[in-house]
Amino acid sequence: MGKWMCExxxxxxxxxxxxxxxxxxxxxxxTFLEMKPLDFIDKxxxxxxxxxxxxxxxxxxxxxxxxxxxxxxxxxxxxKPIQCSGFPNTWNFPGWQESCEAKWDENATQAP
Numbered sequence: 069m070g071k072w073m074c075e076x077x078x079x080x081x082x083x084x085x086x087x088x089x090x091x092x093x094x095x096x097x098x099t100f101l102e103m104k105p106l107d108f109i110d111k112x113x114x115x116x117x118x119x120x121x122x123x124x125x126x127x128x129x130x131x132x133x134x135x136x137x138x139x140x141x142x143x144x145x146x147x148k149p150i151q152c153s154g155f156p157n158t159w160n161f162p163g164w165q166e167s168c169e170a171k172w173d174e175n176a177t178q179a180p
Contacts, residue, residue: 070174072156077169078140080155081133086116086123093149094122100147124149 089097098108112134113122125134135143142148156164 069177070172071176072168072170073173073176074155075169075171076140076142078136078142079167079169080152081136081140081142082131083167084126084131087133087149087151088116088121088123089113089149090121093147096147097144097149100144 094108094113095105097112098105101108103111109122112125114125115121116123126132127134127136133142135148137143142152151159156168156170
């Protein structure tokens, strides 16, 4: 079947846009960061442009994800949102391969 395998290039973490987070994801990330969910929301989230949910904030300096550190280190890698962990296999857009360094693995299988 095959799937794209992330090479942790960090390029998707630098693209503009929203990273929607659900209530279960907020709870999971907050627990990982040893925070209360409301404190996590206050510090790391904002209302989405359509006002239908929450998104992680971006760094003011360069627009990258607030949890991207150094060259390509995700501070919440172990509990990152589904939107992040699913890229590029569960969603994509024309031209994503021009910036993403994911490699195609013919032998890998998609998660159900």
